[in-house]
Amino acid sequence: MNTPLISPQFASSDSEPMIISTASHSSQRVTQRHGHSRGQLLGTLQGLISIEAESSQWIVPATHAVWIPPNVQHSLLGTHGQFEGWSIYIQKNACAKLPIKPCILELSDLLREAINRTMSWHNSELQPEQKRLIAVILDEIRTSPQVELALPMPKDMRLLKIALALSDNPSDDRNINEWGVWAGISRRSLTRRFTNETGFNFTEWRQKLRMLKALELLAAGKPITEISLYLGYDNISGFIAIFRRNFGVTPGNYQRAMRNRLSWRNFTYTSIQNDNHINDKLIK
Structure with missing residues (x-):
């Protein structure tokens, strides 16, 4: 609306x-x-x-x-x-x-x-x-x-093209060389500019994107296994471990708390903050 x-x-x-x-x-x-x-x-x-x-x-x-x-x-x-x-x-x-x-x-x-x-x-x-x-x-x-x-977006149009593509399909697991060829930018420039413009290296930025997307999908009530696959994780245990490392709580507990309207202040946001x-x- x-x-x-x-x-x-x-x-x-x-x-x-x-x-x-x-x-x-x-x-x-x-x-x-x-x-x-x-x-x-x-x-x-x-x-x-x-x-x-x-x-x-x-x-x-x-x-x-x-x-x-x-x-x-x-x-x-x-x-x-x-x-x-x-x-x-x-x-x-x-x-x-x-x-x-x-x-x-x-x-x-x-x-x-x-x-x-x-x-x-x-x-x-x-x-x-x-x-x-x-x-x-x-x-x-x-x-x-x-x-x-926050999820900072790069300003360089080539990097923004990559960022938007990943936002649309966070499971895309192309490596940095493949992304560089696709966007028409060298690996060295991609690496340097991505860090300078977002404050994160490419790998960190992609993981942060996936974690923020996970919050969306958990809020929508999607099954955790489905979320894990959508975000490109090979197994659910790996996704759970990364989510817990970032947010201090498992995806299941986070989703249950949302469903039951528990106190949000019990959740500790840790590494999602660098x-x-x-x-x-x-x-x-």
Whole structure:
């Protein structure tokens, strides 16, 4: 679904309300590349979201949230699995002390509950305790740890061609020489440029892509054996070991936790780091 959660006028309004809070329940959401003068924090209660901003792609689980500063171009590439999402849009002048670059934030229980509380506000005149809660939200966004769950995309068109091909078919196991011939770039240039432009060597980048794709497929309820084969692993035990090394939990436990809505903060992200119905609440 491409319908914005709020109107472009609200998303770019500098007038009251200070925060616009929205919730979304949809089997699939996609939005085209766009920007607005309000800052946006978005995340999920259930399912995953894929976000693109400033030449990077993020696949974000419900343990984390995405911060988009004012006037940064971005798009929602898609949602994955049974989806319940939320967003808050913050006046530009209230974003002065918030992160100036798009980033992924570790979502504290306090921030999650504070945002959830705002969804029930209907009154136009906020009470003192509600104003204090908005201040808490802003402080939590400012101080929340930033984590590296992003998938950086290379800028060189030849490397981007490879990256997009792997995104479409992560099981493609061509080696670096074969990819170089296919894209028309020497092995030496491919190796050097891939590291310089993404921060990962080619092998590391491909493994990170596969792990982020695994999160999508687990959210969609796909069987673990099917996911392992789709991602190009010869045996399921190898896939389970790599997934656990990256996320600190087995794929089966991760999928069960998603299904049962367990506390996401039990999951430790380790080596991955190197609407059909819309309910809008206006908060002044």
